[in-house]
Amino acid sequence: MNIIGPNEILFLLQGLKWTILLSAIGFVGGGVFGLLVALARTSNWKSLRRTTAGYISVFQGTPLLMQLFVVYYGITLIGMEVDAWVAVTIALTLHASAYLGEIWRGAIQAVPKGQSEAANALGLHYVSRTKDIILPQALRLSLPATVGFLVQLIKGTSLAAIVGFIELARAGQIVSNQTYKPLLVFGIVGAVYFVICWPLSLYGARLENRLAAAAAR
Amino acid sequence: MPQTPNIDTPLIAMEGVEKWYGTFHALKSINLMVRKGEKIVLCGPSGSGKSTLIRCINHLEPFEEGRIVVDGTALDDSSRTIDAVRREVGMVFQSFNLFPHMTVLENCALAPMRVRGTKKAEAESIARKYLERVRIQDQADKYPAQLSGGQQQRVAIARALCMEPKAMLFDEPTSALDPEMVKEVLDTMIGLARDGMTMICVTHEMGFARQVADRVIFMASGEIIEEGEPEVFFRNPAHARTRAFLGEILAHH
Ligand SMILES: Nc1ncnc2c1ncn2[C@@H]1O[C@H](COP(=O)(O)OP(=O)(O)O)[C@@H](O)[C@H]1O
Numbered sequence: 001m002n003i004i005g006p007n008e009i010l011f012l013l014q015g016l017k018w019t020i021l022l023s024a025i026g027f028v029g030g031g032v033f034g035l036l037v038a039l040a041r042t043s044n045w046k047s048l049r050r051t052t053a054g055y056i057s058v059f060q061g062t063p064l065l066m067q068l069f070v071v072y073y074g075i076t077l078i079g080m081e082v083d084a085w086v087a088v089t090i091a092l093t094l095h096a097s098a099y100l101g102e103i104w105r106g107a108i109q110a111v112p113k114g115q116s117e118a119a120n121a122l123g124l125h126y127v128s129r130t131k132d133i134i135l136p137q138a139l140r141l142s143l144p145a146t147v148g149f150l151v152q153l154i155k156g157t158s159l160a161a162i163v164g165f166i167e168l169a170r171a172g173q174i175v176s177n178q179t180y181k182p183l184l185v186f187g188i189v190g191a192v193y194f195v196i197c198w199p200l201s202l203y204g205a206r207l208e209n210r211l212a213a214a215a216a217r
Numbered sequence: 218m219p220q221t222p223n224i225d226t227p228l229i230a231m232e233g234v235e236k237w238y239g240t241f242h243a244l245k246s247i248n249l250m251v252r253k254g255e256k257i258v259l260c261g262p263s264g265s266g267k268s269t270l271i272r273c274i275n276h277l278e279p280f281e282e283g284r285i286v287v288d289g290t291a292l293d294d295s296s297r298t299i300d301a302v303r304r305e306v307g308m309v310f311q312s313f314n315l316f317p318h319m320t321v322l323e324n325c326a327l328a329p330m331r332v333r334g335t336k337k338a339e340a341e342s343i344a345r346k347y348l349e350r351v352r353i354q355d356q357a358d359k360y361p362a363q364l365s366g367g368q369q370q371r372v373a374i375a376r377a378l379c380m381e382p383k384a385m386l387f388d389e390p391t392s393a394l395d396p397e398m399v400k401e402v403l404d405t406m407i408g409l410a411r412d413g414m415t416m417i418c419v420t421h422e423m424g425f426a427r428q429v430a431d432r433v434i435f436m437a438s439g440e441i442i443e444e445g446e447p448e449v450f451f452r453n454p455a456h457a458r459t460r461a462f463l464g465e466i467l468a469h470h
């Protein structure tokens with residue numbers, strides 16, 4: 001069998017489904033923990049700032065592939081049965097939370113100091129100051145970089161193949177092996193990634209322009 | 218701490234306050250008593266410590282030595298005393314510092330809701346009351362960026378008033394404004410002074426000082442050099458540094 005028929009396309013779409021699901025897991029998990037990392041990085045507590053700075057360095061300084069390996073085999077090593085899902089969820093969350101935490105730390109620190117001073121002078125406490133004043137402004141500032149990271153993450157999920165996931169890239173490899181049409185198959189796979197990532201990149205660039213225009217006003 | 222109410226008890230008292238930024242001695246032995254209803258204008262060259270002084274009063278800056286007592290609460294570094302003082306003292310900044318992602322009304326209603334637990338409807342009615350007082354009620358649903366500088370500063374004054382403070386601190390409230398907008402902000406402050414608000418204003422608007430100040434205080438190099446009633450202060454300054462400073466200010470106006 002070496003034609004690319006509906007079955008092959010369906011198989012690729014199955015792979016796409018995993019790619020999207022893995023990206024969503026990484027983004028949601030990374031978003032929640034990334035927020036905690038960003039808050040820890042900007043806290044008044046020095047040891048907390050140091051610890052999270054180290055955490056960020058480790059996960060930004062090593063390949064995602066290695067992080068997946070270490071989590072997957074690391075957990076098995078301490079004698080626990082792990083589902084590939086659990087391992088990938090943990091690894092993607094750790095990875096994404098380091099990157100998002102660093103992006104959001106920068107954004108929190110980019111909010112003018114006068115904002116937290118005004119909040120302090122009004123008697124607002126940490127929770128309200130953070131939730132009502134600082135984060136809404138910081139998240140807006142960080143949107144272009146956040147969208148940029150999401151694009152990286154979508155492409156990065158292809159590495160989950162090493163722990164057995166048949167996501168889009170791996171599905172392409174399988175179809176290519178069956179059909180002996182690597183150029184065509186990977187052309188299709190590449191086009192699918194592009195169709196997802198390109199609008200996101202455009203959106204990020206537009207947000208960035210809008211922020212720049214607002215800042216210039 | 219218990220305190221017998223007394224007309225002569227100062228609302229704000231600073232006693233022997235010393236403040237360092239690292240090795241830089243920013244405030245030197247500051248003594249200042251402000252009675253209830255009193256209006257103080259604080260002036261002096263740039264870098265003399267005026268902002269630092271008023272920012273110590275609501276603990277935006279910690280200080281190392283001395284005592285600051287506001288309405289019977291002695292500031293230590295505990296959040297209990299800091300909260301108590303900030304509930305009684307409002308502040309207006311040179312750069313307005315309105316919250317840009319909130320409407321004018323939301324800017325004003327936030328602190329009553331979050332600090333006092335006031336219900337939203339009531340907080341908004343308080344906000345409208347003070348927006349009316351600074352005559353900007355028709356802009357309540359706009360965002361700060363849609364307002365002129367003078368309007369923004371009046372909103373900032375209303376926002377502080379919504380906490381119904383006993384005293385207001387102003388840090389060069391008109392310095393960032395285009396000249397044609399200075400008057401509307403000064404008029405708002407004059408109105409506030411007439412209504413009996415206790416005020417400490419860092420400003421170089423000497424006309425304002427003449428009109429409302431009970432005392433003018435001159436600072437240089439982190440010290441209070443001299444103080445006096447406006448007429449005496451302007452006509453007959455005692456120190457050479459004060460004369461030099463006033464000469465410069467008058468030359469620029
Ligand atoms: N956060 C800070 N760190 C170090 N030095 C500061 C800081 N804030 C102010 N200073 C210094 O303290 C002095 C007084 O500053 P400030 O109170 O802002 O003066 P003014 O308001 O009279 O212009 C200045 O020399 C200034 O450089």
Ligand SMILES: [Mg+2]
Nearest residue numbers: 267268269389
């Ligand atoms: Mg100043």
